[in-house]
Every structure is written in C-alpha cells, then in structure tokens.
Amino acid sequence: MTNSKRKDVVIIGGGPAGLNAALVLGRARKKVLLCDGGTRRNLMAEQIHGFVTRDGTPPMEFRRIAREQLRPYEGVEVRDVGISSVERIASGFRVVLAGGDAVECRRVLLTTGLVDERPDLPGYRELWGKSIFACPYCHGWEVRDRAFGVLATSAMLLDFSLFLTGWSRDVVAFTQGGLEVPAEQRQRLERAGVRLEPRRIRRLVPHGEHLEAVELEDGTRVAREVLFAHPHQRQTELVQRLGLALDEQGFVRINERMETSAPGIHAAGDLTTRLQSAIVAASAGFQAAAMINHALNMENADAGFPSEG
Numbered sequence: 001m002t003n004s005k006r007k008d009v010v011i012i013g014g015g016p017a018g019l020n021a022a023l024v025l026g027r028a029r030k031k032v033l034l035c036d037g038g039t040r041r042n043l044m045a046e047q048i049h050g051f052v053t054r055d056g057t058p059p060m061e062f063r064r065i066a067r068e069q070l071r072p073y074e075g076v077e078v079r080d081v082g083i084s085s086v087e088r089i090a091s092g093f094r095v096v097l098a099g100g101d102a103v104e105c106r107r108v109l110l111t112t113g114l115v116d117e118r119p120d121l122p123g124y125r126e127l128w129g130k131s132i133f134a135c136p137y138c139h140g141w142e143v144r145d146r147a148f149g150v151l152a153t154s155a156m157l158l159d160f161s162l163f164l165t166g167w168s169r170d171v172v173a174f175t176q177g178g179l180e181v182p183a184e185q186r187q188r189l190e191r192a193g194v195r196l197e198p199r200r201i202r203r204l205v206p207h208g209e210h211l212e213a214v215e216l217e218d219g220t221r222v223a224r225e226v227l228f229a230h231p232h233q234r235q236t237e238l239v240q241r242l243g244l245a246l247d248e249q250g251f252v253r254i255n256e257r258m259e260t261s262a263p264g265i266h267a268a269g270d271l272t273t274r275l276q277s278a279i280v281a282a283s284a285g286f287q288a289a290a291m292i293n294h295a296l297n298m299e300n301a302d303a304g305f306p307s308e309g
C-alpha cells in the first residue's frame, strides 16, 4: 500500500460535521481523507437558517464554500465517493471505498448523518423541505403566522403542536385516527387555540411547490400552508453494519472523547443527537476532530514519532 493510501483519519460524510472536522484536522497537520457519498438529508431545503454568517445560504453553497476553505490544507483530500466498509486491522482500520479502492488509517470519524424515512402519504415527498418541515428553528421564521398543520401522531408531537404556537397561532394537529388524547391535554390544546383533527389524511394537496390543503379521508379539505412532521429516522447502512451501541432513541452512543463503542471509531453530528442543525453538527465535528488530534499527537510523542524515522 502506497503512502498516499495511509491516512491519519478517514472522515465518512461531507456535511457540516465532516467538513468542520476536516478543517480542524487539516490545520493540525493531519493526513485526512474525507469521503462523501449517498443521499443528503437537507438537499431539498432551499436555505440553511440559524447559522450566523450563513443565514439563508443554500445547502450546496454551504458545502462549496467549506470545500474551498479546505483547499489550502495539503493534508486534506476530499473525494465524492461512498464508503462500503470499515474493518479493523493491526495498525488501525482499512476503509473500503465504493468501487473497491481501500485506504488505511489510524482513526475513523463517522459524520454520516441520518436517513429520514418518509411516510407513505401522497404529496409528502414533493413538498418535503418546501412546505413540510421538521424544525421550526430552521424554517419557522419564514412561515410565521401562516396556517400550520402538524402530523401529531404521538403525545410528544401534540406537545410539539403547542410549542409551534410561538411561530403561528393558527395550528391544526392531525392525529391520524389512532391517538387517544387525554382530557387534560385536550384542555391545554384548546387554551392555546390548537385545533384537533382526528380524521385520517388521504393526501396533501399542492399548489405548485407549496401546500394548499390537507385532504382528509372523507374528502374534506383543511386549508394549510405549512406542515410540520417528524419522520422516523434511521442510521445509514454502513453505521448499522458496524454494530455500534445505540441509545434508546437509535442515536450512536459516544463518550466524552466523541468515541463510539468501537475504540478508534468516533462520531459527530446528526447521527448522535436529536439536536439536529448545521451549526450544532459543525461544532460537534470540531470537537471530535480536536479529540482525535489530541490522541494522535500524544501517541506520536510517546512513540518517538515513528512515521518520521
């Protein structure tokens, strides 16, 4: 294996977490390969919000600027390719890229994000990121005071309906038939002016790229401009195959060194937390990179810098 195929760190995933980690490790003079492949969760979003200096930036523009800022750091290589597998070897890890190329490294950083599983609801796919949102911090301001709907299929999501009244006082909670709403919760919703709609949704009615109404199973149309939903999320295939310990909500468990249950494999960003935003992921990428770099510098110093010998 040639030297260029031996890296200090392979970062898997080129969203805010991976890109920020590459920046920190590049500046710390580490040899880094960042690989990005697969689908991007926020691809359908028009703009990133809530990230100071980047408020309103389209996600692809964010990634372009980040990659441009990595260019001066000659230790950082970026490739648009998915990672198929990660195997432990005596000197660390062997990481196999889609296509069969392989790279050896001392540490792996997973920044693969999550996969949103969309409900089987006609119109949902087309409107996701345009009129259907998960996070009011990301999109609430742009749609303030509009007619909100919430896919409120659990008690937690009913609370979320109450929370959304901070952005609009016109909120309808669609409970999709199956949810028992206790009297006390009903009173709280009534007090806040949140209307409950127990009938099942047949489809979402678009007007161009935007939501016009929620059509119920009996054909009634409830005029709504925005729908908030929390689709089920799962880990990527690669992370599932690694068999890492997950918490009760399915996020990858990490310790204070941002290390997973597999020593030497670290993780940062959405795959580890419910607090999902670009700035939080970028910050976690910084932290993970700093932890990894600290460990590598100490290992090098204690071993008398073997790679320079």
Ligand SMILES: Cc1cc2nc3c(=O)[nH]c(=O)nc-3n(C[C@H](O)[C@H](O)[C@H](O)COP(=O)(O)OP(=O)(O)OC[C@H]3O[C@@H](n4cnc5c(N)ncnc54)[C@H](O)[C@@H]3O)c2cc1C
Binding pocket: 012, 013, 014, 015, 016, 017, 018, 035, 036, 037, 038, 039, 040, 041, 042, 043, 044, 045, 047, 048, 049, 050, 051, 081, 082, 083, 084, 111, 112, 113, 114, 128, 129, 138, 139, 236, 238, 268, 269, 270, 271, 276, 277, 278, 279, 281, 282
């Ligand atoms: C519709 C929508 C709108 C959003 N809007 C905002 C907003 O306005 N403001 C905000 O702060 N946040 C927003 N978010 C959340 C934000 O996008 C995420 O919190 C953030 O992107 C997480 O960063 P990350 O680096 O952890 O993961 P991601 O950005 O998801 O990046 C993970 C990357 O890893 C890649 N990958 C996965 N598996 C592999 C593999 N095996 N090999 C190689 N690469 C792999 C994926 O293709 C992806 O590019 C939005 C999310 C969505 C879904």
